[in-house]
Amino acid sequence: MRPVTVYDIAREANVSVATVSRVLNNTAPVKKETRERIVALMHKHQFQPNALARSLSRKETGMIGFILPDITNPFFPEVLSGFDYEARKLGYTYFLCDTISTNEENERQYDRQYERESQYLNLLMEKQVDGIVMIGGRVDLAKPGSELEREVEEASKRVPVLLLNGNLPQTKLNRISADQKLGAQLAVQHLIDLGHRDIAAIGGYAKMTNTQQRLLGFRTAMKEAGLPVRKEWILTEGFSVEKGREFASRLLGAKRRPSAIFCMNDLLAIGALKAAHRVGLGVPEELSIVGYDDIPQATYSIPELTTVSLQSQEIGRQAARTLDKMIAGKKVPRLQSIMPELVVRETTAPYTGPPL
Amino acid sequence: MRPVTVYDIAREANVSVATVSRVLNNTAPVKKETRERIVALMHKHQFQPNALARSLSRKETGMIGFILPDITNPFFPEVLSGFDYEARKLGYTYFLCDTISTNEENERQYDRQYERESQYLNLLMEKQVDGIVMIGGRVDLAKPGSELEREVEEASKRVPVLLLNGNLPQTKLNRISADQKLGAQLAVQHLIDLGHRDIAAIGGYAKMTNTQQRLLGFRTAMKEAGLPVRKEWILTEGFSVEKGREFASRLLGAKRRPSAIFCMNDLLAIGALKAAHRVGLGVPEELSIVGYDDIPQATYSIPELTTVSLQSQEIGRQAARTLDKMIAGKKVPRLQSIMPELVVRETTAPYTGPPL
DNA sequence: TTGAAAGCGCTAACAG
DNA sequence: CTGTTAGCGCTTTCAA
Numbered sequence: 001m002r003p004v005t006v007y008d009i010a011r012e013a014n015v016s017v018a019t020v021s022r023v024l025n026n027t028a029p030v031k032k033e034t035r036e037r038i039v040a041l042m043h044k045h046q047f048q049p050n051a052l053a054r055s056l057s058r059k060e061t062g063m064i065g066f067i068l069p070d071i072t073n074p075f076f077p078e079v080l081s082g083f084d085y086e087a088r089k090l091g092y093t094y095f096l097c098d099t100i101s102t103n104e105e106n107e108r109q110y111d112r113q114y115e116r117e118s119q120y121l122n123l124l125m126e127k128q129v130d131g132i133v134m135i136g137g138r139v140d141l142a143k144p145g146s147e148l149e150r151e152v153e154e155a156s157k158r159v160p161v162l163l164l165n166g167n168l169p170q171t172k173l174n175r176i177s178a179d180q181k182l183g184a185q186l187a188v189q190h191l192i193d194l195g196h197r198d199i200a201a202i203g204g205y206a207k208m209t210n211t212q213q214r215l216l217g218f219r220t221a222m223k224e225a226g227l228p229v230r231k232e233w234i235l236t237e238g239f240s241v242e243k244g245r246e247f248a249s250r251l252l253g254a255k256r257r258p259s260a261i262f263c264m265n266d267l268l269a270i271g272a273l274k275a276a277h278r279v280g281l282g283v284p285e286e287l288s289i290v291g292y293d294d295i296p297q298a299t300y301s302i303p304e305l306t307t308v309s310l311q312s313q314e315i316g317r318q319a320a321r322t323l324d325k326m327i328a329g330k331k332v333p334r335l336q337s338i339m340p341e342l343v344v345r346e347t348t349a350p351y352t353g354p355p356l
Numbered sequence: 357m358r359p360v361t362v363y364d365i366a367r368e369a370n371v372s373v374a375t376v377s378r379v380l381n382n383t384a385p386v387k388k389e390t391r392e393r394i395v396a397l398m399h400k401h402q403f404q405p406n407a408l409a410r411s412l413s414r415k416e417t418g419m420i421g422f423i424l425p426d427i428t429n430p431f432f433p434e435v436l437s438g439f440d441y442e443a444r445k446l447g448y449t450y451f452l453c454d455t456i457s458t459n460e461e462n463e464r465q466y467d468r469q470y471e472r473e474s475q476y477l478n479l480l481m482e483k484q485v486d487g488i489v490m491i492g493g494r495v496d497l498a499k500p501g502s503e504l505e506r507e508v509e510e511a512s513k514r515v516p517v518l519l520l521n522g523n524l525p526q527t528k529l530n531r532i533s534a535d536q537k538l539g540a541q542l543a544v545q546h547l548i549d550l551g552h553r554d555i556a557a558i559g560g561y562a563k564m565t566n567t568q569q570r571l572l573g574f575r576t577a578m579k580e581a582g583l584p585v586r587k588e589w590i591l592t593e594g595f596s597v598e599k600g601r602e603f604a605s606r607l608l609g610a611k612r613r614p615s616a617i618f619c620m621n622d623l624l625a626i627g628a629l630k631a632a633h634r635v636g637l638g639v640p641e642e643l644s645i646v647g648y649d650d651i652p653q654a655t656y657s658i659p660e661l662t663t664v665s666l667q668s669q670e671i672g673r674q675a676a677r678t679l680d681k682m683i684a685g686k687k688v689p690r691l692q693s694i695m696p697e698l699v700v701r702e703t704t705a706p707y708t709g710p711p712l
Numbered sequence: 713t714t715g716a717a718a719g720c721g722c723t724a725a726c727a728g
Numbered sequence: 729c730t731g732t733t734a735g736c737g738c739t740t741t742c743a744a
Contacts, residue, residue: 003514005721016731021723031729051482052412053721056736061408063483071433071440072652081428084457093479096452101440102669123449126407127419158359241656270656277658296428297653300597300626302633313458361737372715377739387713409737412720
């Protein structure tokens with residue numbers, strides 16, 4: 001059966017569509033009597049306004065596009081859930097745009113990530129979303145390259161775009177970002193305070209801003225404490241549990257090994273935990289480990305991870321509020337910085353090795 | 357600046373909008389020469405067709421609504437990622453509708469879950485989605501109650517609805533579901549084969565179909581092996597790590613305790629692992645644990661979880677393909693059953709206690 | 713091959 | 729308070 005429209009309601013109520021529209025949107029006073037008649041009819045026919053038509057004429061859709069790299073990476077659901085909470089309150093609904101996802105062989109496809117982002121950017125604009133938020137992918141690159149940047153900048157002229165936890169340096173897009181350097185400093189300072197001097201750093205990708213910033217924080221903290229940074233103790237290129245295990249194994253297998261490891265995220269830390277376990281090294285007694293991100297899984301391990309909370313939920317919420325303002329045409333600060341917090345749990349303990 | 361429309365292109369190309377539309381959709385032959393002229397103009401002006409307008413007249417949107425309870429529960433991103441992969445290939449884009457999400461105080465809001473589902477159902481229909489998939493929430497209830505069911509049935513008359521891993525018994529909606537009972541049997545049989553006789557089952561919610569089915573599988577396997585099921589060893593109402601720890605603690609604190617625990621999901625198993633660790637019980641030497649779902653985190657723990665894979669990615673993929681067929685008006689089987697698989701890892705070992 | 717014109721369903725002046 | 733009417737941007741007959 002053909003869905004019922006405002007015309008159907010109008011006809012049966014002996015009014016014009018304008019009046020129906022008015023009671024639908026409460027956009028102008030309508031005589032109580034006729035209003036009630038119309039409302040009754042709407043219920044009777046289970047009338048559901050066609051949002052497409054409405055959006056077409058109103059020129060706003062209440063839809064947002066959320067572009068992220070990989071929903072199975074537990075960091076993103078955290079951000080998303082905060083975003084969801086606020087966005088819903090503000091009356092938005094959103095498209096989830098995963099630029100990686102998993103194919104039949106169950107393998108992630110990173111190679112086409114940026115291409116996907118471009119596709120989604122266009123698709124979302126065609127769908128007439130009111131705004132777009134981007135996290136991960138090219139936004140994490142220290143030097144995305146002008147083409148990747150230009151594209152987003154171009155998009156931002158048509159629709160508000162907000163970047164999360166990253167940047168596109170050649171553009172002046174709005175963004176919300178945790179202070180990555182500070183987070184790393186917090187973590188490393190914590191280790192130093194515990195008496196550790198031989199500290200390694202593992203994970204991340206050299207080309208990513210977050211990694212560079214965290215490494216910078218690491219170096220800064222070490223330097224301020226007058227501690228040397230050993231090159232062989234900085235192992236990058238990877239963010240997975242598997243990589244964490246690999247990096248840590250390498251570290252722990254060497255003749256001289258660190259007494260503490262600073263990991264670029266929690267997954268790596270979980271991998272490091274596994275490596276330590278494998279070689280029979282007690283954590284935290286013999287080896288301290290600190291993670292980064294504070295994903296829920298940080299409390300699943302034994303022992304539970306000491307880590308740096310990026311306040312991911314908060315970033316998500318902030319994102320929704322900010323994007324809403326941008327959509328409303330209000331001014332928002334170009335950069336909103338979120339303060340990370342050190343969360344001390346069970347993988348760090350005072351240094352107990354031979355006196356230095 | 358006003359976005360460019362087919363009219364703008366048409367005018368500048370000295371053709372009618374119909375022709376522009378034709379080259380846009382490749383829906384009828386157009387003279388090569390004029391086609392090229394039009395294509396060039398489109399590029400020149402960065403023309404982006406307005407999907408709203410298109411959908412309004414075509415009566416199809418390429419949009420799907422995906423309703424799930426909680427994106428931060430790692431089971432759902434798995435399903436979603438499989439769904440994403442196929443849906444994208446088929447040209448769909450989807451709204452993520454989380455019915456729980458997290459508020460400012462960082463607490464999940466389960467109480468209004470069903471209400472949210474109803475809201476989203478309506479919202480999605482107004483947005484004119486081509487189809488809806490539902491997982492969790494009311495779909496997991498053994499007796500959802502007629503109102504909750506009627507509503508979905510009603511919706512399904514207007515737009516294809518597909519249920520994942522659950523059912524609404526009073527309706528005859530299409531669904532894709534893992535065989536929960538079989539999965540449980542697999543798990544429990546594995547324990548029995550290892551020589552365990554004292555097996556407990558923890559977690560789940562008594563009112564949920566999945567729990568009932570899994571418990572049924574548990575009982576069936578025990579019965580077939582001639583083993584008794586002790587009432588105090590079946591602890592329900594909960595799906596979290598915290599609950600797992602709590603249940604297992606209770607079990608392990610009693611005078612007589614099981615030598616193996618079958619958990620209704622992996623999070624519970626992780627909790628059980630923690631409980632065992634706390635009381636100094638070695639897993640798997642002194643206590644075997646098996647989980648359910650095989651979320652990625654099942655391999656993060658030490659030792660790694662033996663568990664039942666629900667093939668969540670596959671369910672997601674299947675869902676996309678099936679919904680696409682339904683949208684195309686094709687017939688699909690009312691129920692597609694997915695076979696679970698036992699994944700033996702490190703938390704189960706032969707029984708080594710006193711001879712029975 | 714191409715154009716004219718009638719929708720798709722709703723909103724928003726404008727007029728009364 | 730209410731009705732008329734012109735869009736919103738694209739698709740799709742129906743003719744030519």
